[in-house]
Amino acid sequence: xxxxxxxxxxYKHFKEGIKTYETRIERYATIKLIKPISHTNTxxxxxxxxxLIQDALKKLSGIVYLCDExxxxxTTPLFTxxxxxxxxxxxxxxxxxxxxxxxxxxxxxxxxxKLIRVSDFVMPHSLALLVLIEQIYRAHEILR
Numbered sequence: 001x002x003x004x005x006x007x008x009x010x011y012k013h014f015k016e017g018i019k020t021y022e023t024r025i026e027r028y029a030t031i032k033l034i035k036p037i038s039h040t041n042t043x044x045x046x047x048x049x050x051x052l053i054q055d056a057l058k059k060l061s062g063i064v065y066l067c068d069e070x071x072x073x074x075t076t077p078l079f080t081x082x083x084x085x086x087x088x089x090x091x092x093x094x095x096x097x098x099x100x101x102x103x104x105x106x107x108x109x110x111x112x113x114k115l116i117r118v119s120d121f122v123m124p125h126s127l128a129l130l131v132l133i134e135q136i137y138r139a140h141e142i143l144r
Contacts, residue, residue: 002029003093004030004096006125007035007036007053008097009035017130018130024137047104050107053108060094062086062091062094063093065096067096070115
């Protein structure tokens with residue numbers, strides 16, 4: 001099973017695409033939204049949202065991948081292999097997409113995780129979610 005934890009209050013700009021792929025992957029993946037923190041201090045937001053992510057992770061088990069621009073670049077074959085390896089080991093996969101200000105990497109260091117990058121481009125987090133779920137769908141189609 002794949003779980004995507006995304007700090008988001010919605011994805012109005014990419015809603016149609018996200019809903020399309022969310023329906024396609026619903027048998028093997030779920031998206032759980034974490035409500036963003038509203039505050040004027042960006043560091044406060046980053047820390048509080050990371051704590052919310054940590055709380056959500058306590059209820060899950062699996063290999064954790066944090067989607068971050070500093071992460072390892074992915075190709076479709078490499079991503080598919082990653083999913084296949086987890087499936088072969090009967091491991092769950094958890095993908096994390098942080099909020100607008102990212103995650104606190106010091107707090108995330110408390111949780112074993114791997115950094116991956118969904119694109120070399122900087123993009124809105126809702127677009128990153130769309131790219132991620134499309135690649136999850138594509139990987140499962142390749143593995144069928």
